[in-house]
Structure formats: C-alpha cells, structure tokens
Amino acid sequence: MKSTVKLFGIIALAAVIGFSLLACDTGTGDTGVLPPPEVDLSGLNAAISDAETLLASTAVSADGSDVEPDVYWATPAAHNTFANAISTAIGVRDNTASTQAQVNSAAATLRDATSAFALELMPGTLSPPPEIVEMVRVGGGVFYLGREEGTAGLGDVTPISRVTMSGFYIGRFPVTQGQFYEVMGFNPSYFTAAQGRPPAAGETDALRPVEQVNWYEAIVFSNRLSILRDLSPAYELPDQWPSPTSWSTDPDTWGAVPEWDDPLLARWDAVRIVPGSTGYRLPTEAQWEFAAKGGTLGGAYTFSGSDDSNAVAWHWDNSGEQTREVGGLQANRLGIYDMSGNVFEWVWDWFGSYTAEEKEDPVGASSGYYRVNRGGGWFDSAYVARSVYRNYTYPDIHSVNIGFRVARP
Numbered sequence: 001m002k003s004t005v006k007l008f009g010i011i012a013l014a015a016v017i018g019f020s021l022l023a024c025d026t027g028t029g030d031t032g033v034l035p036p037p038e039v040d041l042s043g044l045n046a047a048i049s050d051a052e053t054l055l056a057s058t059a060v061s062a063d064g065s066d067v068e069p070d071v072y073w074a075t076p077a078a079h080n081t082f083a084n085a086i087s088t089a090i091g092v093r094d095n096t097a098s099t100q101a102q103v104n105s106a107a108a109t110l111r112d113a114t115s116a117f118a119l120e121l122m123p124g125t126l127s128p129p130p131e132i133v134e135m136v137r138v139g140g141g142v143f144y145l146g147r148e149e150g151t152a153g154l155g156d157v158t159p160i161s162r163v164t165m166s167g168f169y170i171g172r173f174p175v176t177q178g179q180f181y182e183v184m185g186f187n188p189s190y191f192t193a194a195q196g197r198p199p200a201a202g203e204t205d206a207l208r209p210v211e212q213v214n215w216y217e218a219i220v221f222s223n224r225l226s227i228l229r230d231l232s233p234a235y236e237l238p239d240q241w242p243s244p245t246s247w248s249t250d251p252d253t254w255g256a257v258p259e260w261d262d263p264l265l266a267r268w269d270a271v272r273i274v275p276g277s278t279g280y281r282l283p284t285e286a287q288w289e290f291a292a293k294g295g296t297l298g299g300a301y302t303f304s305g306s307d308d309s310n311a312v313a314w315h316w317d318n319s320g321e322q323t324r325e326v327g328g329l330q331a332n333r334l335g336i337y338d339m340s341g342n343v344f345e346w347v348w349d350w351f352g353s354y355t356a357e358e359k360e361d362p363v364g365a366s367s368g369y370y371r372v373n374r375g376g377g378w379f380d381s382a383y384v385a386r387s388v389y390r391n392y393t394y395p396d397i398h399s400v401n402i403g404f405r406v407a408r409p
Helices: 002-023 042-056 076-094 100-120 177-184 215-228 265-269 285-292
Strands: 072-074 135-138 141-145 161-165 168-171 235-238 344-350 371-374 390-393 402-404
Touching: 042 076, 042 100, 072 076, 076 100, 135 285, 141 285, 161 285, 168 285, 177 215, 215 235, 235 265, 285 344, 285 371
Parallel strands: 344 402
Antiparallel strands: 135 168, 141 161, 344 371, 371 390
C-alpha cells in the first residue's frame, strides 16, 4: 500500500513539473518569463486625434465678442485645461511602460474631457462689419427732371425732361462728421462742440452732417470708403494734365486737394468715372432728384417726403441757426432722410442749363466752372429745400452750409 501511494505521488509531481516546463516554453527553444503582451493603442490614438481636432478648431476668447458667429470659442482657462488633458494622454501613449489598463483609462479620461469641453463651447457674437454709410436701394423708373410736385412749390425748373433711371443705392443720411472722420482721419466741420458750437440738446457732433467739405474732398472720401469696403473705386485722376501718362484710383497718389486758384485744379477737374466700378461716388443730379422725390414710390411732394417743410427739412426758421443731427425729421417714402434741408449736398454734375430731350441716366454737362449742390440747408429759407431747386458753387469752396451723401450702383 505504501509503495502504491508513493508511486502516485511521484507521478503527480512529474505531471506538475512537466506542465510548468510546457508553460514556460516560448516556442523558440528558450525557457523563462513571458514578455508582457503588446499594448493596444488604437483607442487612445483615436481619442487624442478627436481631441486635437476639436482644440484646433476652437477660438480662444474672454466673451466671444471678438469671434465670428460661425466659430466656436472657449475661455482661456477652459482651453488650457483641455490642452493639458490632451498632453497627459499623449504622455501615457508615449510611455513604453504603460499597461493596457493605463492606456484604456487615459483614453476614457480624454473622451470625458473632450465631451466636457465641447459642452462649454459657445458660438461667437461678432457681427459682420457694419456699413460705414447706410445705403437705401432706389429702384429704376421714369420721372420728370425739374417738374415741381406737391402743393408748396414755386414752379418748374425748366425745361423739364422725361428721364429714365437705372436702379442705384444712395445714402440714407448725409455723410456725418463721425463717418467722415472714420474714413479721412480729420473733421473739417465748423459746427462742433470743440469749437464752441455744441449741438442741440440731446444731439451729438458725430451724427451732425459734415460740412466745410469741398467737392474734391468728397470724391477722395468716396474712393477711400470704397477701398475700405473692398469695392472697386469709382474715380480716377491723371498723373498730370494735360497729356497724362497714367491714371490712378488711389487717393494716396493724387496729392493734396486743391484750393482756390491752385494750378492743379485742371488735373483734378479731369477726374473721370471708371467704367464698371462698384464703389461709392457722388450721385448725379438726376439720381439725387429722383431719390429726393421718392423714386417710383413718390408721393408728389414739394419737399423730400412732405409738402410741409418743417416736417422734413431743417432750415433757417427751425434749425436754431446750426446743423442738426441727421435723421431727426421725417423720411421720404424711400426711407431717406435730410434730402431737404440741414446742408446742401454736392452731386457729380457740372452746372449747365437743362435741356428738353428725353434722357437715360444723364450725367450733366461735360465741363464747366461750377459743380451742382442740392437740397437746401440750415442757413437758407425753406423754399430752397424744394426737391427741384438747383444750386451751384465752385468745387474748391468750403462752406458751413454744404456737405454731401454718397451713392453706388
């Protein structure tokens, strides 16, 4: 019996030893400790890739006010926290001693951080840059240039003519002091608080119409505004006159704006409109009157929007002997303000006598001594603010009663 038990014990021990030897066989003939199994990094790499993509597409901002609406942003603190989470995960991935459990844990932690970061993201609130000068569309149509309308008129400006107009845009308001300064870097106006001529109660200098701007400064403003708005400038000047060798739309190459009796006046008077240009410009006289009368929406008023001058125009009797903030009175049917009164407005045309033939998009005389300005002003009687009234002035003149508004195709 004892021999039998001993035999079974030896057999059992041999079996155990044999199993251990088989378990240590590496398949290469070597025996010893097995190497650790290969760690699967695919899950962690995917988590890192997703996190890095999200971080790269996210803006950093304190409040989103400097971020476009279609871009998502995070605060600097949230951005840094998420970036650190990504760095930690990369550290685990790149550590050759990391176990599968550590790798799996790092992937799960980063996915949680990615989800939490995504929940914090907000769309930006930066609006597209506003129009420096708000524009109104005037649809094309037919009107009678020079024909007095409404019940407060003094008669036609003759000869009247039938005019067909293409559509265009025109400023809702005259160019203001604030707008002029923003584009040109200076304010030439006489009526400012800094010069002891403060605006009326509740009004501001920035929203008063700019004045003391001559015609040449108005075309410089127009081209500079076009450049700011990525539009092709409307005006080009020759490098010399007569016999130009080149033309330029860049006001920086034009030199100083000419003053009275300047020998350079002839070169500036040679200014021409670039065909097909999309930029800002002075309206033609016909465009100005068509818009003042309300275009095809009309209303048959003597002044721009009413037969009552006090409803739509700042003039000598109601202005307080100064310019007034734009938009303070009633608009015309197109929603355009101050085309009657406040300040006269330069237009493109040289002054010349009207002609009776039918016209299409007329641009006025080809040359002259004076440029036309329209609309009346704070310094004038109300009858001057009639939509048909014509005024003209030397283009180099600066007047406390003349400003301008812009148009574009």
